[in-house]
Amino acid sequence: MTGLAVIMLGLTGLSVTGVAQTRRSAAAVSKVCALAAAYGRIHDAVITEERSERLYRVEPGSVVRTSHTTAGASLQDALLDVERFGTDTDRRLATELGALHGQYLQAVTDVFDAVDDGDVARIDTGRAQSLFERINRIVQTATVERDAQAARALRHLERVETLAFIATVAGFAVGLVLMTVLLVASVGYQRRLMRHAASSEYLASHDSLTGLPNRALFARRAADALRDAQDRGAGTSVLMLDLDRFKEVNDTLGHHYGDELLRQVAARTSATVRSGDLVARLSGDEFAILLPQAAAHDAARLATRLQSELHRSFVLDDVTVDIEASIGVAAAPEHATTVEAALRCADIAMYSAKDTKTGVAVYDPAMQVEDGSRLLLLGDLRRALDSTDQxxxxxxxxxxxxxxxxxxxxxxxxxxxxxxxxxxxxxxxxxxxxxxxxxxxxxxxxxxxxxxxxxxxxxxxxxxxxxxxxxxxxxxxxxxxxxxxxxxxxxxxxxxxxxxxxxxxxxxxxxxxxxxxxxxxxxxxxxxxxxxxxxxxxxxxxxxxxxxxxxxxxxxxxxxxxxxxxxxxxxxxxxxxxxxxxxxxxxxxxxxxxxxxxxxxxxxxxxxxxxxxxxxxxxxxxxxxxxxxxxxxxx
Incomplete structure (x- = not known):
């Protein structure tokens, strides 16, 4: 009995230590995942701000400006989460990002005001673009570091669980019935913690509505595909897909129908692409598709087939809805050599397809050359149509x-x-x-x-x-x-x-x-x-x-x-x-x-x-x- 008591005390100590280590490791994983998610929201927000700033130069209006303001507020909320979950280094980084974001907002405000005033000489997107790239670079680096930290924490958690399991099995040979109870309780609790940690990691890298990978996971997979393509000397393409007039579905039928439409679009898109391709939901009604080892012309053919699939009717509960989609195609290294550059080129091509009503457009450098006088002329003509004397x-x-x-x-x-x-x-x-x-x-x-x-x-x-x-x-x-x-x-x-x-x-x-x-x-x-x-x-x-x-x-x-x-x-x-x-x-x-x-x-x-x-x-x-x-x- 003394020996058994000693063994039980020893096993209990090991189990308690293992459980405590597991809890701490799981808490660390959850905290790092929350921190990574906060950086992801910062990234999404600044991307939305940059897109709104570019769209405002083409179609100025209160809707675009409100979207830009909402994204800025989301970024500020995410910075608060970084300060809440992060270390002193993260808090210093949050302070730096806040300062850069303030400068970026001022630069964008200057662009908005110049567009509103019709003063092409004042439309200077260089400063805003430079600040956007600095913010984006800082966030990308921090996200990669936090993902690596989460992976290390998860591996540590796995080692702790393994040691606790071995100790429990050894005690089972001596304590039999008592150790059986201890084993079941310990293993069960540890597995629940493991599932919780794995679930936290999944939520940090996937879209909760469609189950598709989110922007962060897409960026990691795309970076891997680009490196692999460079090693093989092959091309990799990126598609940017946006639903036309999706807002009308939400406004007319309600968000329940809009969410169901997004789920069906995600499923239909995933079923259309190749087995090795990756479909991700970036935000709202915007999806990205990674096509490893696919040249631009192959990607354009797939985009055309995908557009045809999406043009078939969607049945949303008791309502049948028909939508159209605009798809932009960009290829690496032909059009870009980094993930962000490829996404930006595909985004530009997508807006060209939306503007020209062609449905699918392959990126051309000429698309990025914006004529300031043309933008001003469009704004002036829009105002002339609202006037009575021009x-x-x-x-x-x-x-x-x-x-x-x-x-x-x-x-x-x-x-x-x-x-x-x-x-x-x-x-x-x-x-x-x-x-x-x-x-x-x-x-x-x-x-x-x-x-x-x-x-x-x-x-x-x-x-x-x-x-x-x-x-x-x-x-x-x-x-x-x-x-x-x-x-x-x-x-x-x-x-x-x-x-x-x-x-x-x-x-x-x-x-x-x-x-x-x-x-x-x-x-x-x-x-x-x-x-x-x-x-x-x-x-x-x-x-x-x-x-x-x-x-x-x-x-x-x-x-x-x-x-x-x-x-x-x-x-x-x-x-x-x-x-x-x-x-x-x-x-x-x-x-x-x-x-x-x-x-x-x-x-x-x-x-x-x-x-x-x-x-x-x-x-x-x-x-x-x-x-x-x-x-x-x-x-």
Missing amino acids: LTLHYQPKIRLNDGQVSGAEALVRWQHPTRGAIPPAEFIPVAETTGLISRLTLYVLRAALGQVRTWLDDGLTLPVAVNVSPRCLLDAGLVGHVVALLREFDVPASLLRLEVTESAVMANPATATATLTELHELGVRLSIDDYGTGYSSMAYLKRLPVDELKVDRTFVLHMDADHDDAVLVRGAIELGHNLGMTVVAEGVEGIAHVAALQALGCDIAQGYHYARPMPAADLSRWISDQRPATVPVG
Whole structure:
């Protein structure tokens, strides 16, 4: 009994010591994991701030600024956790990060203010980018150190558990029943602590909603893949995936549906990629995909296949949702040599895909060259659309060649900038075409033109007006509804509105374009193919389109009196239009020789400086009054 008591006391001491060591080791692991998670939140927050700062230069607004402020607050909370769980070194590091972050916020505020003021000379992103990279470098280094510390603590915990297990087994041979109870209790408790430590490590490296790896784990795996690719002389690619209009799902259906959508997107993405690829959720609706030993063209093909998979409907409980995704592709070492650089390049390509509506884009260095004047022009145009005194319409008359009568007019937008003066349409319309502003601009012109038609009708002048429709608007499912609403609002007959579309706009998506044009034609709206001869129209599509008018591009008309080839092309266009039952309009008529040649070829209508330049509505009214009686036959 004495010997057993001694053994039991000894085993008890060993067990107590082992349990105490295990508890301390587990607590150390949990603390280090919490510290690593805090550094991860700092990293996520500063990345979000940097993305918000870049997005604000393209689309300034309160939403982006609020996102930037929220990220800053998250970073400050994470710094408090670093001070709470960290050592003196961590607390000094937190103080340094806080100071750097304050400088970074001031630099970003200066950029925001310069964008808001429209002062391109003050838009200096260099200081903010330098501070961002310093903060990011410090956080990355600290995260790696804390991960290594957590791994060492876990290994120590495993050694302690092993020693305690051996001591328990040895005591079992002597103490039998008593040691059995002690063994079960000790092993069970230690395993629970091990599971807790492993769970803490898992939570620190995985997304709790989708179960996918988080940014920290993705960065570690990507760094390993880049090193392996360099050793093998092979490439590695990174995809950045972002869901378009995900916020609408949360706002319309609720966050429960948004979370379920993210889980299904994660599952569908993981099922689409290769077995050795890694899918991670970085934040919100943003995912990253690591493709080891994959070149840029292979990654682009996978991205296209993934986009097709995500475009299939998602069933969220009792609701079916369809979404679209934009994917950016970057390859190492072709585009970047570090994980952060690869993610940044893929992010830039993703925003390019979102902006151009292509769905998938491979990074090109030209994407990163931001034109400050273009950014300012977009902001000024957005403000001009909200104003009432900058954008106006000028009208150029269209003249029938058989009797010289006015058959209608084309509405052309003009921009009088408050400080830069008149800005040519050729300068701002192409910029608007690359963004959603072109839809707002088109609706602005439609509203102003139909309002003017109503004014002319009230004055006893019946004058059809033509409005140009961009390719993006033609493919907008809401275009027909907008036209119907505006015709009803101004009580204008549909026959007095003519919509002009280009060949390229029709051929971009013939099926959708034909369906939209058919609906408009059935309303009574007249339709015209603009700039004919400069695109690549298929005769098969052209003859099926419900088009009333064919406009020959000015580049052919200008030299038709001196260039035989141009004259042949104009004659062919006139004959084609007449054979398809269309009225033919010649643009760019600048001299009497043009008029005579067009009359000889049987052209119906002419438009150009020979008759009149585009002019304000009041001037056109006087011009028509000077030409003939006020009642103008409808063309």
